[in-house]
Amino acid sequence: MDKRGEEIRDPGKGSGFTRREFLIGIGIGGGAVVLLGQFGVHAIDWARSGDPVLKMVLVDYAKCTGCRTCESACSSRNRPAAIGGKELPGLGNPRYANIRVHSFNPDVDVPNVCAMCADTPCVNACPVEPDQKTGRRALYRDPATRTIRNDSGRCIGCGSCARACASQRTGVITPNRETGKPEHMCTLCGGDPQCVKLCPFGALSYVKVRRDRKFYGLGPEKVAAQLARNWYGTADFGGLK
Amino acid sequence: MSGKPGYHGRILNIDLSTGKIEKVSVPPEDLDKFVGGQGLGMKILWDRLKKPGIDALSPDNPLMFMPGPFSGLPVPSSSRTCVVTKSPITAPVKSDHSHASTVTYSNMGGFFGPEVRFAGYDGIVITGKARVLSCIVIDDEKVEIRDATKFKGMRTDAFDKAILAELGDRGFKTVYIGPAGENLVPYSSILHTAGRAAGRGGSGCVMGSKNLKAIAVKGSGQPTVADHARFLAALEKARSVLYGSAYAKSWAEQGTARAIVGNSNAGTEAVRNYREGTFPEAGKIGGDAARRDVWVRDIACYCCPLACKKSGMTKGKYGGVVHDGPEYETGVMLGSNLMISDMPGLLKAISTIDDLGLDQISTGNVIGFLMEAYERGMIDRSFLDGIDLKWGSVDATLAMIEKIAAKDGVGALAAEGVRALSWHIGKGSEKFAIHVKGLELAAHNIQANQPMALSYVTASRGACHLSGDNIAMQNRRAMLDSTGMCFFPTFEPALEEPMLALLSAITGREYDKAEFEKTGERIFNLEKMFNYREGFRREDDRLPDRFFEDAFTVGPKKGAVLDRNKFQAMLTQYYKERGWDPETTNPGESKLKELGLHSIV
Numbered sequence: 001m002d003k004r005g006e007e008i009r010d011p012g013k014g015s016g017f018t019r020r021e022f023l024i025g026i027g028i029g030g031g032a033v034v035l036l037g038q039f040g041v042h043a044i045d046w047a048r049s050g051d052p053v054l055k056m057v058l059v060d061y062a063k064c065t066g067c068r069t070c071e072s073a074c075s076s077r078n079r080p081a082a083i084g085g086k087e088l089p090g091l092g093n094p095r096y097a098n099i100r101v102h103s104f105n106p107d108v109d110v111p112n113v114c115a116m117c118a119d120t121p122c123v124n125a126c127p128v129e130p131d132q133k134t135g136r137r138a139l140y141r142d143p144a145t146r147t148i149r150n151d152s153g154r155c156i157g158c159g160s161c162a163r164a165c166a167s168q169r170t171g172v173i174t175p176n177r178e179t180g181k182p183e184h185m186c187t188l189c190g191g192d193p194q195c196v197k198l199c200p201f202g203a204l205s206y207v208k209v210r211r212d213r214k215f216y217g218l219g220p221e222k223v224a225a226q227l228a229r230n231w232y233g234t235a236d237f238g239g240l241k
Numbered sequence: 242m243s244g245k246p247g248y249h250g251r252i253l254n255i256d257l258s259t260g261k262i263e264k265v266s267v268p269p270e271d272l273d274k275f276v277g278g279q280g281l282g283m284k285i286l287w288d289r290l291k292k293p294g295i296d297a298l299s300p301d302n303p304l305m306f307m308p309g310p311f312s313g314l315p316v317p318s319s320s321r322t323c324v325v326t327k328s329p330i331t332a333p334v335k336s337d338h339s340h341a342s343t344v345t346y347s348n349m350g351g352f353f354g355p356e357v358r359f360a361g362y363d364g365i366v367i368t369g370k371a372r373v374l375s376c377i378v379i380d381d382e383k384v385e386i387r388d389a390t391k392f393k394g395m396r397t398d399a400f401d402k403a404i405l406a407e408l409g410d411r412g413f414k415t416v417y418i419g420p421a422g423e424n425l426v427p428y429s430s431i432l433h434t435a436g437r438a439a440g441r442g443g444s445g446c447v448m449g450s451k452n453l454k455a456i457a458v459k460g461s462g463q464p465t466v467a468d469h470a471r472f473l474a475a476l477e478k479a480r481s482v483l484y485g486s487a488y489a490k491s492w493a494e495q496g497t498a499r500a501i502v503g504n505s506n507a508g509t510e511a512v513r514n515y516r517e518g519t520f521p522e523a524g525k526i527g528g529d530a531a532r533r534d535v536w537v538r539d540i541a542c543y544c545c546p547l548a549c550k551k552s553g554m555t556k557g558k559y560g561g562v563v564h565d566g567p568e569y570e571t572g573v574m575l576g577s578n579l580m581i582s583d584m585p586g587l588l589k590a591i592s593t594i595d596d597l598g599l600d601q602i603s604t605g606n607v608i609g610f611l612m613e614a615y616e617r618g619m620i621d622r623s624f625l626d627g628i629d630l631k632w633g634s635v636d637a638t639l640a641m642i643e644k645i646a647a648k649d650g651v652g653a654l655a656a657e658g659v660r661a662l663s664w665h666i667g668k669g670s671e672k673f674a675i676h677v678k679g680l681e682l683a684a685h686n687i688q689a690n691q692p693m694a695l696s697y698v699t700a701s702r703g704a705c706h707l708s709g710d711n712i713a714m715q716n717r718r719a720m721l722d723s724t725g726m727c728f729f730p731t732f733e734p735a736l737e738e739p740m741l742a743l744l745s746a747i748t749g750r751e752y753d754k755a756e757f758e759k760t761g762e763r764i765f766n767l768e769k770m771f772n773y774r775e776g777f778r779r780e781d782d783r784l785p786d787r788f789f790e791d792a793f794t795v796g797p798k799k800g801a802v803l804d805r806n807k808f809q810a811m812l813t814q815y816y817k818e819r820g821w822d823p824e825t826t827n828p829g830e831s832k833l834k835e836l837g838l839h840s841i842v
Contacts, residue, residue, distance in 0.1 A: 065493075065548040067541035068352075072315035083469045091472075092315040093463040095359065102411060103352075105401050105435050106562045107540055107552035200484050200546030201493075201539075231537040232554045232562045238402020 054146055054209040056116040057099065057186060057193050061215070061227055063203035064101075066109030070195035070204060071097035077194045078187055098184045099195050100172070102220035106232045110220040113195070114148060114172050114186035116209050117217060122173055122182070125164035128154050139182060148185040157181045169217045245269050246467035247310045247747040248277075252285075253362045253384065255377060257451050258300055258369030262384045267363060273750060274837060277309030277363060279346045280723035280764035282325025285366060286344060287767060287841065290327060293775045294338025297329040297443070298425065298450035306357060306365040306416065306456065309725030310747050313358030313463055314472075317479050318727040320542035322354035322416075323347070324439040329446045330427045330603075330658060331678040331703045336776025343678060343772045345442030345702040348722055349416075350542035350550075351433045353458065355725075356414040360460025371452035374423070378408065379458040389454040394420050396596040398564070401435040404455055417455035418445045419598020421646040425449050426656040428603035428681070432595060436552070436564025437542075440600040442680060442702045467749030475742035482735045483546045492729060493539045495528030496549035497569035501576070502527040504569070508689045508798025511578045511682070513632065514609035515675050515787060518686045519796025520577035526567055526587055534584060535563060547729055559589035559635065566591045570706075573684035574605025579612060579638060586635030593639060597646035603658060606681035608641050610659045610674055619668045626650040672786040677704035678777070687784075688793055689801035695811060698782040701768035712818055713758060719768070720761030763836040766828050769821070770842045779826045782812060 072092030079096040080087045090096075099113040126137035131154075134140075138155040141148055150161075157180030165173040173182045186193075188206075196204040210216070215223050225235040244250065250272070254263040267281070275284040282305045289303045296302070304326045311319035328345035357365060360379050367377075376389040392400055397419040404415050415433065422429035422445035429445030430438040439445075466472045483489050491499070504510040505523035512520045524530060535555055541548035553563045566572060567587060575581060575590040594601050608630070614620045615630045622629060626644065628651075630637045644652030654665060659681055663674035675682045680703025687694040692710035699715070700708030707728070709715030721728050724744060730736055737754070744752045752760075784803070792802035816823040820832040833839045 062538075065539050065541035065545075067543065067545050067548065069315065069544050069546070072544060076315070081469060088469055089473060091463055091466065091469075093313075093359070093461075095461040095463075103434070104411075105398070105564075107434075107436065107538060107564060109540075198480070200480075200489070200541075201548065231552075234562065236402075238399070238406050 054116045054118055055188065055206060056209045057113045057188075057196055058205050058207045058213070059111045059113070059215075060203045060205070061108075061110065061223065063201050064109050064111055065201050065203070066101055066103055066107075067200065068094060068101045070099050070111055070199055071101060073194040073198035074099050074189075077189050098172070098186045100184065102224065104224045104228065104237050106228050106234060106236075108224045108227045108231070110223045110227070111195075111204070112170050112172050112220045114184075115170050115217045116146070116148075116186070117169055118209065118211070120148065121164040121168040122148060122161040125160040127158060127160055128156060145188060145190070147187050150182050150185070152179075152181050155181045166219065169219070171219045245272055246465050246749045248272055249358070249361050249363050249462075249464055251362060252364040252366050253379065254366045254368075255384070255386070256369040257367060257371040257375065257386065257453060260386055262386075264362070265366075272363075272748075274760070275764060275767075276720065276723040276760060277312070278307045278321070278323040278723035278725055279325060279348070279719060280760070281364060282307040282323055282346060283344060283764055283767050283771070284841075285364075286325060286327065287771060289368070294336075294340050295327065296340040297327040297342055297447060300368060300370040300451070302327045302368070302447060302450075304367045304444065304447045304451060304453075306353070308354030308357050308364065309723055310464075310744065312354040312725035313356075314466070314747065315544045316476065316726065316743055317483055318542070318545040318547060318730040319725045320350045320352065320355060320545060321348050321722070321725050321727050322351070322357070322433075322439070323722055324349070324431060324444040326444055326447045328680070328702060329443040329450075330680050333678070333776045333778065333781050338776060341775040341777075343702055343775065343777065344768050345444065346722070347431075347439035347441045347444050349431070349433055349437050349439040350545075350727060351437045352414045352543050353416055353433050355543045356458045356460055358460070358464060359462055360458050361462045365456065365458075367451060367453065369451065374452050374454050376404070376417075376455040376457065377453065378413075379456070379460075381460050381462065392454050394423065396420060397432040397598050398435045398592075398596050400455070401432070404457060408457055410459070413457040413459045415455055415457045418448050418453075419596060419646070421598040422446060422449035423454070424646065424648050426599060426646060426648060427658060428600040428656075429598050430595075430600045432598055434564075436550070436595060438595060438601070441602060441683075441705065443600075445598050445600075466747045468746040471746035472743065475739045475746055478739035479736060479743060480546070482733060482739060483730055486733070488733045489546050489730075492547035492549045495532065496551055498528035498531055498551070498567050498572055500569040501567065501572045502529070504573075504685070505577065506797065508793060508796045508801060509686055509693070511573050511609075511684045511686045513580055514578060514606075514613045514673055515682065515686050516613075516673075516791055517795055518689055518793050518798050518801065520580075520582075521795070522582035523577060525582040526572050526576040526584055530584055531567055535588065540565075542727070545727065545730075547727075549729060555585040555588050557585055559583075559585040561589065561592065563588050563592060564595065570684045571601045571605075574602050574609075575638070578605050578609045578684065580632040581635060581638065582633070583635055590635065590638050590642060593642050597642065599642070599646055602683045603681040604642060604645060605684075606675055607645070607655050607659055607662065608638055610662060610670075611641065611655065613673055614662075614666055614670055619666055619670055624651060672790070675785055675787065677784065678781050680704045682706075687788055688791070688803060689798035691803060691808065691811065694784060694788065694803060694808065695815060698784060698812070699815060701765065701772060712815065715765055716758045716761035718761070719764040720757050723760075723764060759836070763838060766832065766836055767838055767841070769826070769828055770833070770838070773827055777826075779812070779816070779824065782826070784808070
């Protein structure tokens with residue numbers, strides 16, 4: 001397992017740019033070119049977006065077995081059930097999970113979860129006028145949890161956030177089938193992500209956001225294609241993207 | 242909806258002849274008595290086939306995809322779908338009914354069973370025959386039968402990709418047949434995720450007979466449970482037993498492939514068409530070798546902490562993507578049983594068999610039989626259409642696999658299985674035609690393993706290695722395969738208590754160990770009654786002569802052979818303990834009464 005892990009796993013000792021270093025990097029090239037390659041001009045937005053301490057759920061694809069326990073753990077916490085007047089964890093219907101495991105042929109499984117982007121392309125794409133008091137659009141970063149949330153009362157269900165997420169990052173934001181309002185933004189379960197806790201294989205960890213990680217912010221198809229090439233020498237998924 | 246906790250209380254009934262789609266409620270007492278999965282499937286089969294001798298390939302034979310009460314809930318390792326139907330393979334020695342055959346069931350892991358429950362059904366029952374090759378697409382309440390003629394003849398790996406491209410949504414979970422099933426090879430399998438299969442007993446052939454290429458299902462719902470808080474507590478307990486345990490890690494390390502070397506060392510492996518129990522070259526095709534040279538991933542089914550499935554890649558002449566294997570059954574049936582010790586060649590054979598949609602076990606067994614008949618000069622090269630079918634030949638094995646799936650030349654006869662082959666060839670070849678009731682034996686050899694011999698001869702679907710080595714085990718397994726849980730985690734004894742608590746919390750019926758086994762006994766006896774009605778008797782519970790005559794010549798169990806008298810005494814004792822007539826194997830009225838089957842049969 002370790003043999004292949006080295007090939008694809010983020011070594012964890014990347015260059016760890018700070019915003020300041022990154023801004024310098026843009027000027028002088030070097031490592032930042034990689035970031036520009038990955039995020040294009042959005043990297044500049046990011047670098048300008050400040051340095052809040054953001055945390056996220058990180059996937060180790062070499063350890064993931066595709067069992068989808070993370071989906072059920074997420075759903076159980078974030079979609080609780082009212083039982084006899086008490087709120088209990090739900091039965092874990094994966095339909096309501098904010099983390100979703102995408103499975104491919106050849107056998108690659110890619111858990112996809114909000115990347116907690118500092119530059120929030122999803123929020124930037126929200127056309128709802130910012131509230132005068134809070135400055136928030138319908139989609140906003142919660143200052144307490146630092147997660148992305150939607151004010152469904154003001155949301156117009158236009159799907160702009162989902163499109164921005166899909167074209168620029170992971171594509172995890174999905175419009176509700178009926179209302180078009182965004183779903184599946186990670187809540188981090190109040191700082192104790194259940195997916196991380198209940199993954200039987202230790203494939204998930206709760207870490208600081210670092211945009212220089214190998215697969216950071218990529219959609220599942222792109223991740224799967226890279227993994228499939230490494231593991232099986234092919235990236236043919238039969239045409240479905 | 243029945244309002245019965247733990248269930249949706251309805252099955253999806255599809256008649257492919259008329260195109261009629263119905264959501265039919267299940268009597269609550271059937272859920273109590275037969276639970277789900279294998280048990281509920283058996284009850285529906287009994288209800289639908291009111292008389293013996295109905296042709297398994299006729300439109301009347303229902304093909305059922307049955308999850309259980311655990312399915313669709315995050316109960317560890319509860320990913321299984323039991324495919325239940327009437328067997329197109331088995332037959333009694335003699336019967337008044339021309340198409341007499343046993344029940345058959347085959348159980349697969351993955352994601353299909355849970356998804357059926359997400360879509361809102363406790364099972365899918367398919368009857369009839371579509372006019373053209375078709376597929377069924379289920380999206381919650383919306384159910385469609387679609388033309389699938391453009392997929393005709395498509396192999397399963399390509400189809401697995403093509404169907405999702407067609408549907409445009411990777412959220413669908415699919416099951417499908419390959420060319421073998423379309424060609425009505427009796428031992429065809431039903432595939433899922435290109436590497437998981439309901440392999441045994443010919444369910445893929447029944448699916449082919451209905452002109453059904455595939456079922457795709459996707460859903461957003463979930464059943465409720467009777468006692469929510471108790472369910473959550475028992476779930477936590479079940480996870481704590483398995484998570485991080487040495488037991489779970491051992492499965493993740495090698496899956497069932499560990500036994501390729503282990504059983505060879507114990508003298509209980511199928512080697513050289515069951516002539517031997519030990520394969521000196523087992524190390525070349527075992528779990529250690531696969532971990533070193535082939536596997537790149539450990540893969541788990543829905544909510545399973547064991548991850549026994551492996552995938553990888555081989556290079557060279559036989560190179561390619563390996564969806565699964567070697568596992569114990571596939572590695573032995575296509576490896577040691579054929580004296581093949583070339584790992585890439587073995588994996589090429591395994592992946593080709595899955596790609597064509599054949600049962601790995603029966604295919605390996607049939608080719609082993611032909612290799613032996615060829616070696617003994619009972620058949621010549623022209624009989625084999627020019628294939629030089631020598632022990633250990635990968636190329637000859639691959640050629641034979643293709644011929645079987647296409648029913649081409651000798652493949653048409655080989656597709657009928659070892660019993661039909663031995664009748665055709667004669668010359669005493671029945672002695673080494675390794676089957677029970679027409680279904681080929683699996684990878685556990687029995688000269689030195691009499692309890693496994695009991696499993697093979699008394700199993701309800703013909704030679705089944707999973708039925709159980711004794712009565713209590715058989716009853717427990719019949720019940721377990723009705724719940725949706727896999728049996729691999731249940732070797733861990735500490736799981737039993739939380740598993741029973743989960744079942745009780747979900748269904749609202751209190752299951753202790755005794756009630757669990759009793760329910761399994763009821764299911765096993767209904768299967769027996771089905772087979773008995775078809776004409777199966779004690780004389781059908783027989784083994785080929787090889788096991789009583791050909792003592793092992795190598796390995797730690799050298800000299801081992803079964804004793805006819807001891808074997809018959811064991812059987813007599815078995816029927817008596819079952820409460821069946823030892824002469825006829827008829828369960829009889831008092832047993833049926835005791836199990837609450839009296840009013841049904």
